[in-house]
Amino acid sequence: MNKFNIQKLGILAVLASSAGFGVWIMLPKTEKSIRLQIQMTPAAEASLVPVATPEKSEAAIASGSTEAAMLAPTVIEPTSSLSESDMIESKNRDLSVFAESSLERLLELANSDMDPSLIESAMILGEIESKYESDIQLSEHVISFYQDCAKLHDLAPALRAVCFNKAVKLSLISNGEIWDPKEIPQRIKELATQL
Amino acid sequence: MTFRLTPSVIPEYKGQVGVSMGGFGVLGVVLVAMGVSAGPVRASTSFGYSSDLASEQIEIMESDFAFLDSAPISENNKSLKALLEVSNLSPATLRSWLQERVKFIAPKTFIPMMDDNVRALGGKVSYPGGFSEDETSNTNRVNNATNLSFPIYQAGRKSQQLLAFRFLNTDWIPVLSPRVGLVRLGDGFFRLLSKSFERDSLRNPLHRIFRLSVLFHEARHSDGSGSRIAFRHSACPEGHELSGNLSCDEPLNGGYAIQASVLEALTHAQPALDKIQKKVLDVQRLDALSRLVHLEQLPSPTEEGSLCSELVKYGHLPDYCNKKQVQDNFWWNTAPEFAEGEGVVK
Numbered sequence: 001m002n003k004f005n006i007q008k009l010g011i012l013a014v015l016a017s018s019a020g021f022g023v024w025i026m027l028p029k030t031e032k033s034i035r036l037q038i039q040m041t042p043a044a045e046a047s048l049v050p051v052a053t054p055e056k057s058e059a060a061i062a063s064g065s066t067e068a069a070m071l072a073p074t075v076i077e078p079t080s081s082l083s084e085s086d087m088i089e090s091k092n093r094d095l096s097v098f099a100e101s102s103l104e105r106l107l108e109l110a111n112s113d114m115d116p117s118l119i120e121s122a123m124i125l126g127e128i129e130s131k132y133e134s135d136i137q138l139s140e141h142v143i144s145f146y147q148d149c150a151k152l153h154d155l156a157p158a159l160r161a162v163c164f165n166k167a168v169k170l171s172l173i174s175n176g177e178i179w180d181p182k183e184i185p186q187r188i189k190e191l192a193t194q195l
Numbered sequence: 196m197t198f199r200l201t202p203s204v205i206p207e208y209k210g211q212v213g214v215s216m217g218g219f220g221v222l223g224v225v226l227v228a229m230g231v232s233a234g235p236v237r238a239s240t241s242f243g244y245s246s247d248l249a250s251e252q253i254e255i256m257e258s259d260f261a262f263l264d265s266a267p268i269s270e271n272n273k274s275l276k277a278l279l280e281v282s283n284l285s286p287a288t289l290r291s292w293l294q295e296r297v298k299f300i301a302p303k304t305f306i307p308m309m310d311d312n313v314r315a316l317g318g319k320v321s322y323p324g325g326f327s328e329d330e331t332s333n334t335n336r337v338n339n340a341t342n343l344s345f346p347i348y349q350a351g352r353k354s355q356q357l358l359a360f361r362f363l364n365t366d367w368i369p370v371l372s373p374r375v376g377l378v379r380l381g382d383g384f385f386r387l388l389s390k391s392f393e394r395d396s397l398r399n400p401l402h403r404i405f406r407l408s409v410l411f412h413e414a415r416h417s418d419g420s421g422s423r424i425a426f427r428h429s430a431c432p433e434g435h436e437l438s439g440n441l442s443c444d445e446p447l448n449g450g451y452a453i454q455a456s457v458l459e460a461l462t463h464a465q466p467a468l469d470k471i472q473k474k475v476l477d478v479q480r481l482d483a484l485s486r487l488v489h490l491e492q493l494p495s496p497t498e499e500g501s502l503c504s505e506l507v508k509y510g511h512l513p514d515y516c517n518k519k520q521v522q523d524n525f526w527w528n529t530a531p532e533f534a535e536g537e538g539v540v541k
Contacts, residue, residue, distance in 0.1 A: 119388045119475055126474030158481035165502050178511045189515040193495035193502045194484050
């Protein structure tokens with residue numbers, strides 16, 4: 001899903017972060033922008049290398065090619081040499097980039113005339129859930145993603161309701177507190193209870 | 196003049212009976228003689244298909260039904276039971292409920308009054324109640340399916356004539372009620388839900404559940420009487436995402452509510468669905484529920500794992516979780532309407 005954007009954003013984020021800037025993205029049609037608050041330390045240089053597909057990487061590694069080193073993926077996989085905190089940070093960075101690009105994509109879809117935009121958006125939410133939700137170390141970022149998503153006015157009510165449902169449930173698990181901002185319409189909340 | 200709804204046999208179809216006029220039978224309507232038939236039905240098929248439908252589409256729909264037949268539907272789904280007004284839930288009751296309301300399947304090219312496909316049969320009939328203006332949805336979304344029974348019945352009601360429709364491969368089928376169950380498939384019915392899916396995905400559980408839910412939605416448009424005939428959609432209210440479009444439901448037991456409930460029941464019956472597929476179905480379900488004008492009247496589920504049950508577990512009871520009781524005004528009578536006339540024997 002959306003690999004191009006994720007990779008592009010990943011590289012952008014590395015460049016901007018190392019230069020001390022946040023990244024702003026102007027979104028089409030809505031004239032809105034969202035701040036990409038990417039919490040990250042500069043990534044290894046390998047991540048700035050044009051990204052290869054996993055298949056190419058595996059093939060190169062399997063063949064013993066010297067290209068293997070050049071074909072490292074953008075997202076750094078944790079290795080046994082990394083400390084636990086490094087691993088968590090790496091995961092957080094991965095999620096952060098993924099989440100922000102997902103929010104951007106959701107807004108793009110919401111403002112497009114593409115008919116199955118609801119389905120495509122649902123798939124993004126499904127991907128977030130399947131990739132990140134089970135990792136308790138990432139809960140803060142995941143909750144934050146769902147909260148941001150629930151607040152996006154341009155999204156279809158069904159999508160906002162899914163996000164609200166998730167944000168509330170994960171907040172409860174995380175700290176026992178209810179997340180119930182006034183800015184989210186009652187109708188979205190009522191819809192969320194049906195899930 | 197009298198009318199008879201009897202099976203007929205034409206060369207490409209053999210046998211009958213499958214669809215017959217079950218709904219009329221249940222309601223005790225007996226129609227006698229005069230060369231009007233209930234239309235041909237291929238033996239062992241679930242519906243009377245127009246010969247203009249691609250054989251692949253018919254095959255997919257039949258396999259959708261086989262999928263429904265093997266779905267382990269939970270007997271405990273009170274919401275679906277209430278919506279369908281059935282005392283027990285099983286694939287057989289779901290199939291029977293659907294087939295009482297959807298009997299004929301037309302392709303998207305079937306436009307009533309075109310190609311000599313609708314005509315007055317003659318004879319005097321009277322229609323109960325008045326009539327209202329024709330309504331069409333004006334959203335720019337892709338159409339999945341349309342129940343054409345009511346528009347044809349309505350046209351007959353306006354002109355006080357008994358109208359009938361036919362496919363190229365059928366005799367004339369009288370439209371004495373929206374229960375005649377003529378559904379036209381739209382562009383969206385056989386579409387891949389995402390462009391990232393392979394064509395084979397049309398036969399996966401995700402797409403089967405989607406298509407079945409659409410048919411159950413359309414089935415509700417065969418119900419109701421008087422001003423509430425066909426459970427027609429209403430304009431979405433101001434502030435709604437689809438404000439002004441005829442894409443919402445006033446009652447809590449209309450097509451969207453049924454679609455949502457069927458989506459839920461069939462999703463729960465398929466534990467092998469992956470998280471992304473489940474999310475797609477969840478979002479479709481909530482999208483259907485978002486069309487309920489009086490959503491605030493819908494009780495919140497309290498089953499383990501539901502949002503409100505989780506909140507209660509942690510000692511919270513926000514106002515949006517308050518217990519509600521569905522009022523009669525939001526639950527419409529589903530009994531169907533029938534025209535009455537000479538020779539139409541009840």
